[in-house]
Amino acid sequence: MAIRERMSGNEAIAVAMKQINPDVVAAFPITPSTEVPQYFSQFVADGSVNTEFVAVESEHSAMSACVGASAAGARAMTATSANGLALMWEVLYIAAASRLPIVLACVNRTLSGPLNIHNDHSDSMGARDSGWIQMYSENNQEAYDNTLMANRIAEHPEVLLPVMVCQDGFITSHAIENIELLEDDKVTAFVGEYSPEEYLLDKENPIAVGPLDHFTYCFEHKRQQAEAMIQAKKVVLQVSEEFAKLTGRKYSLFEEYKTEDAEVCMVVLNSTAGTAKYVVDQMRAEGKKVGMIKPRLFRPFPVDEITAALSRFKAVAVMDKADSFNAAGGPLFTDVSSAMFAKGVFGPKMINYIYGLGGRDVKATDLELVYNELLKIASTGKVDSVYNYLGVRE
Amino acid sequence: MSCKSCKKDQQEIPVTVNWKEITKGGTISAAGNAHQFKTGDWRSMKPVWLVEKCKQCLLCYPVCPDTSILINEEGKRTDFDYDHCKGCGVCVKVCPFKAIDFVEESK
Secondary structure, three states, X not given: OOEEEEEOHHHHHHHHHHHHOOOEEEEOOOOOOOHHHHHHHHHHHHOOOOOEEEEOOOHHHHHHHHHHHHHHOOOEEEEEOHHHHHHOHHHHHHHHHOOXXXXXXXXXXXXXXXXXXXXXXXXXXXXXOOOOEEEEOOOHHHHHHHHHXXXXXXXXXXXXXXXXXXXEOOOOOOOOEEEEEOOHHHHHHHHOOOOOOOOOOOOOOOOEOOOOOOOOOHHHHHHHHHHHHHHHXXXXXXXXXXXXXXXXXXXXXEEEEOOOOOOEEEEOOOOHHHHHHHHHHHHHHOOOOEEEEEEOEEEOOOHHHHHHHHOOOOEEEEEEOOOOOOOOOOHHHHHHXXXXXXXXXXXXXXXXXXXXXXXXXXXXXXXXXXXXHHHHHHHHOOOOOOEEEEOOOO | OEOOOOOOEOOOXXXXXXXXXXOHHHOEOOOOHHHHOOOXXXXXXXXXXXXXXXXXXXXXXXXXXXXXXXXXXXXXEEEEOOOOOOOOOHHHHHOOOOOEEEEEOOO
């Protein structure tokens, strides 16, 4: 029997980490992810995990310690937000290129500046090309479930890439909601022992990790790394299917909400998807054919599946809680629209909204506005403005 | 591959290796591979061992920042390993018998 509990998204992540019982956790506190290592260090102090907890002096050190631990053969985890993630930057790329299956809980927060502690996705979106797998979570339950699956995905021999599990800072990290937890022994069995093929502490088979790699071989390593990302999609689906058998909770590459007969669709990440579901229900009650797609896997980007799903709609709004400052739309929009073009899907009219920056509240009425605009586009076939800002004072 | 000078077996990753066969993340699974990286062509000045002046004091051997002064089984120095000597000239300076000449590298 699953355990009925109530806890915040941060506590959910910390409990998942306790049940995973990794060999090493190296972390540095930063709002709003501070509670993750805070809860976890309590578990260490209580002796309820065997983890070596490294209280490092910065996030650069946290990720470096994770790289060292992972290369040595340990299962390593960490958590961070915003500028903490930014300080990890160069090491993120090294972790991915060295093919180290580290798991990071990213509690999304606005990247300074201006200085702001509230939620948007500018931190993880900046790391989207770092070679990390990125999974997004709507609520505490998804953050917990994604964390339990993350090690399995990361450590799969065809993948061997680090995984970032994202959730919205404060909105879900600090909101206490109901949750279903797995029993400890079931998590232990599901996650399994980490047994890397090669690692530094294997004295019978010594290796060097991270050597100088110039033009003779570097390109081949990059191509191999890209292949791991291509294979990751399949592995995410396999692990999710196994997880569904264990818990009854089904996860795919993205979630579709009331899209079967929808004419228009919103694509939106993390907690705003919860608000969108509420708005879809309200508008459906008025007979409006609206639907929602919530990407779970953002890296690798599920090009084939998402374009196939979106091809059915007359109009699509892609929502970005981060700006790319490229005068061409947010990161999710540019990925979705380029995928549509590459796959020859030209049917739906596509628009982009940048919303909720710096933690600006996103209300149901805001999203209703987006759906009404989509319905207008669907009936007239005309797009007045592709790039839009939602909820900013004009 | 076996190395003539150090007599060690070494893993060689051929330059023709493709991305499917190359080691993951660039790991190296055998020691001593630096030997295969020929750095001798960095050299602009070249030390030349003058056998007739050499007293085999071996003061040159420990100062070489690489391992480019080769020692045989009798414990005597032999000629330079020009595949790896970068021509720093430290051995030339340290030799008390002027038994190492230092000349411009010529192709």
